[in-house]
Amino acid sequence: MVIRRMAPSNVGAVAKLMSAIKPDWWDFEGANQQLQDVGLLAKLVGWYLEEDGAPKGWLLCAEYAGYACLTIENLGYDENGAFVMERQLEPLLQRAEQYARQKRQKGLRNMRYIIGSTGMSCHGRPITDFAEELRTLRSLGRAHFDYFRSIGFVPTGFLPNCYGKNYHGIIMVKSLL
Numbered sequence: 001m002v003i004r005r006m007a008p009s010n011v012g013a014v015a016k017l018m019s020a021i022k023p024d025w026w027d028f029e030g031a032n033q034q035l036q037d038v039g040l041l042a043k044l045v046g047w048y049l050e051e052d053g054a055p056k057g058w059l060l061c062a063e064y065a066g067y068a069c070l071t072i073e074n075l076g077y078d079e080n081g082a083f084v085m086e087r088q089l090e091p092l093l094q095r096a097e098q099y100a101r102q103k104r105q106k107g108l109r110n111m112r113y114i115i116g117s118t119g120m121s122c123h124g125r126p127i128t129d130f131a132e133e134l135r136t137l138r139s140l141g142r143a144h145f146d147y148f149r150s151i152g153f154v155p156t157g158f159l160p161n162c163y164g165k166n167y168h169g170i171i172m173v174k175s176l177l
Helices: 011-021 028-036 087-106 130-136 143-150
Strands: 043-051 054-064 069-079 082-084 110-116 154-164 167-175
Touching: 011 028, 043 069, 043 087, 054 087, 069 087, 087 110, 110 143, 110 154, 130 154
Parallel strands: 069 110
Antiparallel strands: 043 054, 054 069, 069 082, 110 167, 154 167
């Protein structure tokens, strides 16, 4: 077998394969478009707070229609020169949730956010049993995690070592149903 990189000249053959082996997911046109149009995978949408004519905080999301999800990609707020990510951003988080709920008829049913493990019981060591780690996950005074829990986000999994060795991503999900 030979491995080839997809290109406009050969993507039609791959789309044909996709539609042949999984027609309930792709017809040829849909597969062909998905393989070539990055915008079909994720659409960026964001908002910011303005104070005295300048941005004060922001929230950037990616809309993943294929996963029925609006993902928070990054966010932040300038609290007198300090970077914060909690209650100050609540108007933007509410706006994102409103946006996702309006898009529900188009398939968005969840919001997702990945929080670093700093200040969490899983930080600084390997994760060996994901289910047990999730069951016993605790905040060690991590205001950011505690805030997202308070607005309905639930820890659902991990991206181990995604920010460095033993520095994990905690996958948080909020259902919009």
